[in-house]
Amino acid sequence: MNKSQKKSSPQLCGCGCGKKVKGALFARGHKNRHKSDLIKALCAGGYATARVEELGWNDDSTFNQHLKEYREGLAKKPLKVRLLSQQAA
Ligand SMILES: [Zn+2]
Numbered sequence: 001m002n003k004s005q006k007k008s009s010p011q012l013c014g015c016g017c018g019k020k021v022k023g024a025l026f027a028r029g030h031k032n033r034h035k036s037d038l039i040k041a042l043c044a045g046g047y048a049t050a051r052v053e054e055l056g057w058n059d060d061s062t063f064n065q066h067l068k069e070y071r072e073g074l075a076k077k078p079l080k081v082r083l084l085s086q087q088a089a
Pocket of ligand 1: 013014016017018019026027030
């Protein structure tokens with residue numbers, strides 16, 4: 001989108017995987033993964049709230065929709081299934 005904003009030094013991917021990325025907050029595909037992780041974290045205990053606000057995703061309609069869907073899905077799934085699907089993701 002904004003090509004004038006060039007970053008020469010790589011930084012670590014925002015999802016916490018340790019991968020170095022250039023000119024972006026996340027490695028390819030990791031943004032969505034991080035969203036899923038935060039949604040799960042929010043549902044599990046809420047410590048992720050600050051991170052979500054930091055990224056501005058608390059105002060992200062897609063994020064909120066996914067959070068809502070996950071919460072609704074969560075109510076129907078037993079804990080064991082949730083943990084297994086978390087590992088596979
Ligand atoms: Zn990553």
